[in-house]
Amino acid sequence: MAFKTDAILFLPALLCDSRLYKSMINHFADSVEVSVADTLSDNNLRAMAERAIHSMPERCALVGNSMGGYLALxxxxxxxxxxxxxxxxxxxxxxxxxxxxxxxxxxxxxAERGKFSSFVDGYVESALSFSNRAEHAPLMREMARDLGADTLVAQQRAIMDRKSYEDDLSSIKVPSLVMVGREDGLADTAHQQTMAKRLPNCRYMEVPKCGHLVPLEAPEILNSALTTLFSA
Structure with missing residues (x-):
């Protein structure tokens, strides 16, 4: 299947890095240029976006999970x-x-009071569906531990400082995908559905038995959906 993009930029979720997208990177690397956005060097989305724009190819597909979706927008x-x-x-x-x-x-x-691990415990429980928690919680904890409390503080501040993109959606004419896990404890499917309706050229998908981190929990489903998207 021929792709209508030459490059993909993956944008990680909160306290995640390239390991979140390992399956996608392996799946697409032989076909197109793949890279992962730097979400660790800045404490606001504007600076993150400018850094990504400066480094990414002239035209590029964006894949963002959670915080990575805010950055993609x-x-x-x-x-x-x-x-x-x-x-x-x-x-x-x-x-x-x-x-x-x-x-x-x-x-x-x-995080500032030395209770970073307490946040991570709650984050893992909310982000992953119960059926996937045992399998994927160790990697979530590993990424969080490696990135650390300072990254959590910087990324939370970046997220809180973001603007609303709702008025921008109707002008995004490129082929788009909105995807959400049906057992996502951190995202509201009603918001996902509204966002998908406002994007002019969008496919909406809900993934069963899946939580917030679809790239970890349902990699084959996501790879298939992205394959279809990049062929449009």
Missing amino acids: EIAARAPGRVSHLALIGTNSHADDAGVRTKREQAIRL
Whole structure:
């Protein structure tokens, strides 16, 4: 199957790195140029997006899970002509409301008070579906431990500072995919459905028996969906 993109940029979720996308990288690396965005050097999405735009190929498919989806939308808003395809996984297009901001501030306080592991415990439980937790929790914990409390603080601040992208969706005409796990404890499927409806050229998918981190929990389903997307 011929792909209509020459490059893919994968954008990791909170406290994740390239290991989140290992299966996708292995699947697509022989066909197109693949890279992973740097989400560790900045504490705001604007700077992350500018760093990604500077380093990515002239036209590139974006695949973002959770925080990576926010970053993908920021890149699309800043450099729409550089984006060939867009995949938004377990993410949303609106700014945080007061309740969500409070939870993020609580996470920052835990990290700053030396209770980073307590946050990670709750994050793992909320992010992964029960049926996948035993298999994938060790890698989640490993990534979180390797990235550390300072990364959590910087990324939470970046997420809290983001704007709403809802008014930008109708102008994103490239082939798009919105995907969410049906057992996602961190994303609201109603938001996903609304976002998919506002994107003019979008396919919407719900993944059964899957939580927030679809690239880990359902890699074969995601690889198949991305294959279809990149062929459009």
